[in-house]
Amino acid sequence: MIELIPDAGISQQRLDAMYNYRLERIRAVMAEHNISLSILTSPVNLRYAVNFDEYLMFQSHIPTAHLFIPLEGPVTLFGASQRHHANVDSYQGSRFATPFDGGLDLSRQSQRIVADIERFIRDHQLHNAGSRIALERFSPLISQQLVSKGYRLTDGEALIEQAKLIKHPTEIDCIRHSIAVAELGIHKMHTALQPGITENQLWSVIHQVNIAHGGDWIEGKMLASGQRTNPWLQEATSKVIEAGDMVAFDTDMIGPQGYLADISRSWICGGGRGTAEQRDAYQHAYDEIHHNMELIRPGVSFSELSEIAFARKKEYREQRYVCAFHGAGMSDEHPKIYYGEDWQGNGYDGVLEENMVICVESYSGVKGGRDGVKLEEMVRVTANGYEKLSTYPYEESLLK
Structure with a gap:
């Protein structure tokens, strides 16, 4: 139950x-x-x-x-x-x-x-x-x-x-509730992560928690393990997760009242320090998320965010995520703020305003490498900066 x-x-x-x-x-x-x-x-x-x-x-x-x-x-x-x-x-x-x-x-x-x-x-x-x-x-x-x-x-x-774009206070509380439901699902996934479980079995845990709370659906099956974490955007399969595998996921959960909980975490199956490659990718994603959250404030333009976003290491640039930031509410929403490398072809401008909800993204994986790391946080734009809405802890053992 x-x-x-x-x-x-x-x-x-x-x-x-x-x-x-x-x-x-x-x-x-x-x-x-x-x-x-x-x-x-x-x-x-x-x-x-x-x-x-x-x-x-x-x-x-x-x-x-x-x-x-x-x-x-x-x-x-x-x-x-x-x-x-x-x-x-x-x-x-x-x-x-x-x-x-x-x-x-x-x-x-x-x-x-x-x-x-x-x-x-x-x-x-x-x-x-x-x-x-x-x-x-x-x-x-x-x-x-x-x-x-x-x-x-x-x-x-x-x-x-x-x-x-601009959320009502009750919308913010609905988003908080969806996040709390998602983070309960994440906790249960974390507990269930043992060698021998399949990606699909692990991913089903958060679905059950969401539906039990009257949530709607999950946008995709964004969970991968081991070599399937690199490159990103490989959905869950019947692959058996093994000890030492990196396991990365993105909730993309449309929860109670139709509001999105969009959170990413990455773990080592069985815990521990992992490999040097796993730790470097994790630290890079962690540093990007935290640098970019500090840029969030009302009045900053989308183009400025793209320009001053975290300077990714050369080896992680080619397999960057599809955006550095994006809006959230009842799903992924406007705006989608691209990396500088993608701005000329895809970027469009605008300005952050108070009570917008923004997701801050990172995928870090070296092309041709074995492992990749996906991290993502949700924040509310406040009068003076931002409030972090997602709260699930990071893996301290993977931080240098």
């Missing part, structure tokens, strides 16, 4: 205030960008907007629900099977614009959705001069029909990412 961690007194009243804040954030961004109607399908963004929590992974690849958020007027949810969702004023039947539900010719179903959109705009007088519709990932047939009818479209995903 999995013991349960208390939810830190997050009452329904506090949750309701958080739901109101999230909807207000969306509408504030809509007003800023002259958007009269937002239409959402992403399960993460439906959760953010109205706490939609039905078959979220199914919704991610066979969307059966979509949400209309007008700048002013009734929030309308199409296709929900339940009627408890926050701030939804009206429920309508589903319009199935997927091959699974609507067949291989989606033209008729797309026309019905477009007719719904036009009726909604007309009934609520949303077609103001110069206004736009923010649309998430529908069939391109829908976008094409709307454009042919003269509607101006913009990307709904970018709109919601902007809204998500």
Whole structure:
């Protein structure tokens, strides 16, 4: 039986205030960008907007629900099977614009959705001069029909990412709770790590803890051992973990209330000092994480963070992680702050603000080497710097 961690007194009243804040954030961004109607399908963004929590992974690849958020007027949810969702004023039947539900010719179903959109705009007088519709990932047939009818479209995903940036205090507490659940799972994984266990068996431990607490899912199977830790991004398999193997993982856990716990640690199976290669990689990742956390403060730009980030040793540069920092909330979120080597091709600018949540990343592994180390922390941007939200201890025996 999995013991349960208390939810830190997050009452329904506090949750309701958080739901109101999230909807207000969306509408504030809509007003800023002259958007009269937002239409959402992403399960993460439906959760953010109205706490939609039905078959979220199914919704991610066979969307059966979509949400209309007008700048002013009734929030309308199409296709929900339940009627408890926050701030939804009206429920309508589903319009199935997927091959699974609507067949291989989606033209008729797309026309019905477009007719719904036009009726909604007309009934609520949303077609103001110069206004736009923010649309998430529908069939391109829908976008094409709307454009042919003269509607101006913009990307709904970018709109919601902007809204998500600044967290409500209850969001921060929900993130703390997800982290606490994840760290209980990490502790149980650490205890279960013995020679002879497989990567999949070890990884299943944190899943059980998450589900026992009402968590949602884990984004991947980011656990590897031994030579499979180098290079990174090799997911868990049936490989048997042996004594002396480095074991590295990244939780990527969507926990209770839909909030992310994104923490990485690396251990030696059986403990001990490990090899010189293992200790050097661990120290390098540890130094990077701690240097880069100290750079976090409101007002610092993404480009500046990229420029002043930890100076990685030459031997660890080629296999650097995909970013040095990234946002977090209900999943990995904007921004993604690249290493200097990747900035020219991929980087974009912006500024850190108070109550953003940022993940600080490091993967350290020499190309052609046996072992790699993955470490990651979650921090909140405070008025004067940062607050570290993740707390799981490091392996002192691997630090020089």
